[in-house]
Amino acid sequence: MQADGSRAEDIWQLFVDSGYFNLAGRSAAWFEARRASSVELGRRPERGVNR
Numbered sequence: 001m002q003a004d005g006s007r008a009e010d011i012w013q014l015f016v017d018s019g020y021f022n023l024a025g026r027s028a029a030w031f032e033a034r035r036a037s038s039v040e041l042g043r044r045p046e047r048g049v050n051r
Helices: 009-020 020-024 028-032 034-041
Strands: none
Touching: 009 020, 009 028, 009 034, 020 028
16 A cells, blocks of 8 residues: 555545445545545655654
């Protein structure tokens, strides 16, 4: 898996398609409001990681 966050959108879609978000007792629509910030966070470089 890539650590640079370039697959953040793909991972989000995997959560939607798999029904993962429903496990928390929330709908995918509830999480959709949080999508932009979550995807952006996934794209940020990791801090404190020596490469």
